[in-house]
Amino acid sequence: MNATARRRALDLLFQLLAMLILCLALGSLAALVATVWSDGADRLSWDFLTGFPSRRAEDAGIWHALAGSMFVILTTGGLAVPIGVASAIYLEEYGTRSLSARIIEFNITNLAAVPSIIYGLLGLWLFVRVMAMGRSVLAGASTLALLVLPVVILSTREALRAVPSSIRESSYALGATKWQTVWHQVLPVALPGILTGVILALSRAIGETAPLISIGALTFVAFAPDSLWSPFTVLPIQIFNWVSRPQLAFQANAAAAILVLLALLLTMNAAAIWLRDRYQKKLV
Amino acid sequence: MLRFGIAVAFATSGAACGGGNNQASQEGGEAPAVLITVDGSSTVFPIAEAVAEEFGKANPNVRTPTVGISGTGGGFQKFCSGEIDISNASRPIRPSEIEACRKAGVEYIEVPVAYDGLAVVVNPKNSWATTVTVAELKRLWSPEAQGKVMRWNQVRPSWPNRDIRLFGAGVDSGTYDYFTEATVGKEGASRGDFTSSEDDNVIVQGVASDELALGFLPLAYVEANRGRLTLVPVEDGKADNGEGPILPSAETVRNGTYQPLSRPLFVYVSRKAADRPEIQRFVEMFFSRTDLVKEVGYIELTPQIYELARVHFAARKVGTAFGEGGSQVGMTLETLLARER
Known part of the structure; x- marks a missing residue:
């Protein structure tokens, strides 16, 4: 009896602790959103969303940075997802036993922990100078793609590994080739997991400032990027610039831009969850 | 799944092709030359931004100049490798940077644009x-x-x-x-x-x-x-x-009495870029719209200095008034610019 009571008390205690930690995490997020909202909500307007930067805080808008962020992230995804997923398929389905594959795997795990500024310096040398992309959307997206590739590869591998081997074996038993098995059986089952990894990776990329500043993304660009070769800026750089201004009115602009960035991030995540649920229902 | 995969593949290859075409057309025409690129000191940034904004309004058919913040040193690095037209600097060019520009064959015109004071608070x-x-x-x-x-x-x-x-x-x-x-x-x-x-x-x-x-x-x-x-x-x-x-x-x-904690701010214009009419109009705005300097919180130079700088720019006077020694604390701009003539 006594022992049971103690077990129950411990159980309750642990539950409370877990709740407390959850509240702490959600509470700090809520506090952040609340302060930012109170600082910047007044600045949110159609003019702010569609305007261009200005030295006058009240005239300044963020369309250039919003369009830049979206363009860069879409291009990053377009580069990182096919390469990342293909690499993961190779490592997980084809090359698991070879020494070179294991060396590659080891390196990818390490690359995931490299500070982002290092990728920026690599991007400056490789994409901006050697490959002569200049300070373009393509150079920025290529740098961010490098940055998120390890995350995409690692999460895709996890997703592929989670596919029950019975599915592969039944496919082979029916005479399918390795490629047919991967494409028609393994990938569809792994897709929800892959999508989750991709969205986490892109969510990281959209908040990155340091690598883009070091490749020479600009701060004042009074037009939205119109091609892969166009100069660009992104929301975090614009926010950083406004925060470091002496005039208080720019702090409100920064807060409003943070709200827009949060909304963009939430939209991306919501889209990913929707896609994931959709394919989960259909295929498993 | 298949359809989704193909859609992604198409979107990517479409984007890649679009990029390729664009590059070809840019290399063929003179399109990228129209863009004025400015980078460098974060201290000078508000001034360059304000001038760029006004320039964009006054010249709707030229793309508004872009301004970056890579710091004075970072700006000169890009400037001396010919990547940008104008470098913002919160100090005069350093001997090592003069050397880098010389090696790359980049000549520059030094244009003082404002004063900045450092305050002890x-x-x-x-x-x-x-x-x-x-x-x-x-x-x-x-x-x-x-x-x-x-x-x-x-x-x-x-x-x-x-x-x-x-x-x-x-x-x-x-x-x-x-x-x-x-x-x-x-x-x-x-x-x-x-x-x-x-x-x-x-x-x-x-x-x-x-x-x-x-x-x-x-x-x-x-x-x-x-x-x-x-x-x-x-x-x-x-x-x-x-x-x-x-x-x-x-x-x-x-008037040069608050010494030594005040300094001049500069933009360095590439000699080659200075031949482009839109760059000339842009640099001219640094002399004609000095009200912008005050508006963003800096201190205007005296009209005489702006006039001297304008003359220097018109004559495409390359090099620095500060000699090879880098910045000189406590020397007024007037003395330096006058000495140079």
Whole structure:
């Protein structure tokens, strides 16, 4: 009896602790959103969303940075997802036993922990100078793609590994080739997991400032990027610039831009969850 | 799944093809030449941004110039490898950078655009620090002071025997470089035990909330935070540029009496780019719209200096007025520019 009571008390205690930690995490997020909202909500307007930067805080808008962020992230995804997923398929389905594959795997795990500024310096040398992309959307997206590739590869591998081997074996038993098995059986089952990894990776990329500043993304660009070769800026750089201004009115602009960035991030995540649920229902 | 995969593949290859075509068309035509690219010092950025904004409004058929912030050093690196047209600088070009430009065959025209003052600030509750001398600043900020000069009365015996808490610009900024050169005497040499931040608003916050604080800041930040900070007049011990402690103001910065904590700001224009008509119109706005300098919190040069700079630019006078020695603390621009002619 006594022992049971103690077990129950411990159980309750642990539950409370877990709740407390959850509240702490959600509470700090809520506090952040609340302060930012109170600082910047007044600045949110159609003019702010569609305007261009200005030295006058009240005239300044963020369309250039919003369009830049979206363009860069879409291009990053377009580069990182096919390469990342293909690499993961190779490592997980084809090359698991070879020494070179294991060396590659080891390196990818390490690359995931490299500070982002290092990728920026690599991007400056490789994409901006050697490959002569200049300070373009393509150079920025290529740098961010490098940055998120390890995350995409690692999460895709996890997703592929989670596919029950019975599915592969039944496919082979029916005479399918390795490629047919991967494409028609393994990938569809792994897709929800892959999508989750991709969205986490892109969510990281959209908040990155340091690598883009070091490749020479600009701060004042009074037009939205119109091609892969166009100069660009992104929301975090614009926010950083406004925060470091002496005039208080720019702090409100920064807060409003943070709200827009949060909304963009939430939209991306919501889209990913929707896609994931959709394919989960259909295929498993 | 298949359809989704194919859609992704198409989207990517479509984007790639689009990019390829664009590059081809840009290489064929003169399209990219129209864009004016500016980069460099974050101190000069607000001025360049304001001029670029006005230039964009006045020239709707030219793309508005782009302005980056890679720091004075980073800007010169890009400038001397020919990547940008104009480099913003919060100090004159350095010998190593002159050499880099020479090697790459990049010639430059030096254009002074404004003054920036550095202010020594204390908390409004501080009743004792009503003046400070450059020698005292040196004693306080030099590398040897680290861990030793920790109380106000160690700087000046008449000040109270209380802790002193120091705030200053981040060590990567031009502001820090200039402050250390002007006070300690060696660029980039200072004690390390002070609160430093690349974001000057953090320094404002720090000094405004601590009675025992002393910090240095660009003058523009003091203007924007009137009442939260108290300016300390600085005495440089030289009688020929104004006697006694001098309070920083537009007036004392411009007439050269607030020394040594005021400095000129520059843009460096590539000699090759200066032949492009849109660049000429852009640079001209730095001389004609000097009201913008004041609007973003800096101090205008005297009309004579703007006129001299305009003449120099029109004559495509390449090189620096500061010789090969880098920045010279305490020399007025007029003297330098006049000497150059």
